[in-house]
Amino acid sequence: MKKLLLFVLISLNVQFVFSQTFDVQAIKNSGDTDKRINLVILGDGYLASELPQFEIDATNFMNDMFSQEPFASYENYFNVYIIKVPSNESGTTHPGTASDEPDPAVPILNVDNYFGTAYDFNGSHRLLYTENFSVITTVLANNFPLYDQALILVNSSYYGGSGGQFPISSTGEDASEIAIHELGHSFVDLKDEYYPGDILAEEGINMTQETNPTLVKWKNWIDTGNVGVFPYATSGTASTWNRPHQSCKMRYLGYDFCAVCKEGIIEQIHDLISPIDSYTPTETTISASNFPLNFEINTIETLPVNTLETNWSLNSTAIASNINTVTLEESDLTVETNNLSVVVNDTTTLINVDSHETIHISTVTWTIDNTLGVQDVTVNDYSLTMYPNPSQNSLNIKLDNVRNETVRVEILSLDGKRIKSALVKNDETTAIDISALSNGVYITNFYTNSVLIASKKLIKN
Structure with a gap:
C-alpha cells in the first residue's frame, strides 16, 4: 500500500533554500508516480559543469542495482529520478580526524558542497555522512515530494558511505555496491x-x-x-x-543478498504498491444493454518470468485464472446483484513466509446489477497474516487494508462444511479458538462483501 510521506517543516535558518528548485530528470520511467516506487538520486559535490557526470554516475548505479536480485525481478515496480543540485565546490570534506585513515592518507579537505557530506563521521574514515537532513528534505519537498526513497551520491573517488534515512555513497571504489548495501538499510531496514x-x-x-x-x-x-x-x-x-x-x-x-534479505526487500515493495497497475471499467455507468460486458486488469509484471497469479470469481465461484480479461454475458448473471472479483498475488519462490497466499492480496471488485449494469467498482490491497500454522489451540489473523473494510473468515472441513467463522477488523489481530477441532487439514476462506479474496490451508495439530 502506497504510504504517504510527511515532510518536515524547515527552520527559519535555512533561508533561501526553502524555495529553491532544480532540474529533475527521469532516468527510468516505469509508470505513474502514484503507482510506482519513486527512487530519487541526489548528487553532492558536483559543480554545475560536472552535472553530466552525475547523471552518468546515477545511471551506472541504477543499472547495477537492477542487475541484482531481487531488484532485477521487480524492476518494473520502480521509477528512478535524479535531481541536479550543483555545489559551489567539487568533492567532499575530509577533516582527517578519524583514527583509521587509509594508506596512503586521503588529503585533508574542507569542501563547500551543497548537502555538507564529509568523511570521518563518528571517528571512522569510511563513514561518509551529513547531518543536514533538513536541507535534503527541503530539496525533495520542493522538487519531488512524491519520493519514496532518496539516495545521495557524493562526487569522491575515496571509499565511503552510510545508511540512515538517506543512504549515502561515494562514487569511487565499490560505489554501486556501497549504495546498494546502504539502500538495504534505508529502504528495508536490513x-x-x-x-x-x-x-x-x-x-x-x-x-x-x-x-x-x-x-x-x-x-x-x-x-x-x-x-x-x-x-x-x-x-x-x-x-x-x-x-x-x-x-x-x-x-x-x-555478494548477492541472502534469501532472507531478498524476501524482506520484496515484502517492502509489496507494502508500498499494488501489483494492479490499471483496470477497466473504472466507471459505474455501464448499462446492462451493452452486453457482453468486458472486464480487464493490467498488472506490473515481474521479470524475466511473471510470477503474478490472477484469479477471477463471480459471486464467489471461481471462473478463470491467470488471464487479464473476462467477458460476461447476460446469462452469466444469475442473481439481481452480482460481484465479479479478481484477486492478484505474487507466487515468486523468492518469498517463503507463512500464509503467503493471504499476504499482500490486491483485488478489484465490480458490482453488477443484471438489469442496470455496473453499479460499483471497489479496489483494495489486503495484507492478511494467519499464524501460527500449524496451530493447536488458537489461530491469529491480522488484517491491514486501505479501505478499512472488515473481512469475514470461514474455516471449512475438506468436505465443505463450515465449522467456524469470525469477523476480522482492520488494524486488529483476531484470535479464533480452534482447540475443539479435530486434528487434520481445514480450508480457511477470506471474504469481503461476499467476495472470496483468499483461501489458505489450515493444519490443526
Whole structure:
C-alpha cells in the first residue's frame, strides 16, 4: 500500500533554500508516480559543469542495482529520478580526524558542497555522512515530494558511505555496491551482517537473538541456500546475536543478498504498491444493454518470468485464472446483484513466509446489477497474516487494508462444511479458538462483501 510521506517543516535558518528548485530528470520511467516506487538520486559535490557526470554516475548505479536480485525481478515496480543540485565546490570534506585513515592518507579537505557530506563521521574514515537532513528534505519537498526513497551520491573517488534515512555513497571504489548495501538499510531496514556494535544491534529481518532454528524468524529458509543461524562472534555481546547467512551483501560487498534479505526487500515493495497497475471499467455507468460486458486488469509484471497469479470469481465461484480479461454475458448473471472479483498475488519462490497466499492480496471488485449494469467498482490491497500454522489451540489473523473494510473468515472441513467463522477488523489481530477441532487439514476462506479474496490451508495439530 502506497504510504504517504510527511515532510518536515524547515527552520527559519535555512533561508533561501526553502524555495529553491532544480532540474529533475527521469532516468527510468516505469509508470505513474502514484503507482510506482519513486527512487530519487541526489548528487553532492558536483559543480554545475560536472552535472553530466552525475547523471552518468546515477545511471551506472541504477543499472547495477537492477542487475541484482531481487531488484532485477521487480524492476518494473520502480521509477528512478535524479535531481541536479550543483555545489559551489567539487568533492567532499575530509577533516582527517578519524583514527583509521587509509594508506596512503586521503588529503585533508574542507569542501563547500551543497548537502555538507564529509568523511570521518563518528571517528571512522569510511563513514561518509551529513547531518543536514533538513536541507535534503527541503530539496525533495520542493522538487519531488512524491519520493519514496532518496539516495545521495557524493562526487569522491575515496571509499565511503552510510545508511540512515538517506543512504549515502561515494562514487569511487565499490560505489554501486556501497549504495546498494546502504539502500538495504534505508529502504528495508536490513541490519548489517557484520557486527555493527552493541548500540546498533537489535532485532530485525536478518538479525536476532533467537537461536532455535524452529523459532527463528527466517525458519522457513533454514538449510536452503546456505541459510542457518550463525552467531556474529564467538564471545562477548556479539556472540548473542545471530545472522541468517555467512556471505550476504549486508556483510560483504560483492555478494548477492541472502534469501532472507531478498524476501524482506520484496515484502517492502509489496507494502508500498499494488501489483494492479490499471483496470477497466473504472466507471459505474455501464448499462446492462451493452452486453457482453468486458472486464480487464493490467498488472506490473515481474521479470524475466511473471510470477503474478490472477484469479477471477463471480459471486464467489471461481471462473478463470491467470488471464487479464473476462467477458460476461447476460446469462452469466444469475442473481439481481452480482460481484465479479479478481484477486492478484505474487507466487515468486523468492518469498517463503507463512500464509503467503493471504499476504499482500490486491483485488478489484465490480458490482453488477443484471438489469442496470455496473453499479460499483471497489479496489483494495489486503495484507492478511494467519499464524501460527500449524496451530493447536488458537489461530491469529491480522488484517491491514486501505479501505478499512472488515473481512469475514470461514474455516471449512475438506468436505465443505463450515465449522467456524469470525469477523476480522482492520488494524486488529483476531484470535479464533480452534482447540475443539479435530486434528487434520481445514480450508480457511477470506471474504469481503461476499467476495472470496483468499483461501489458505489450515493444519490443526
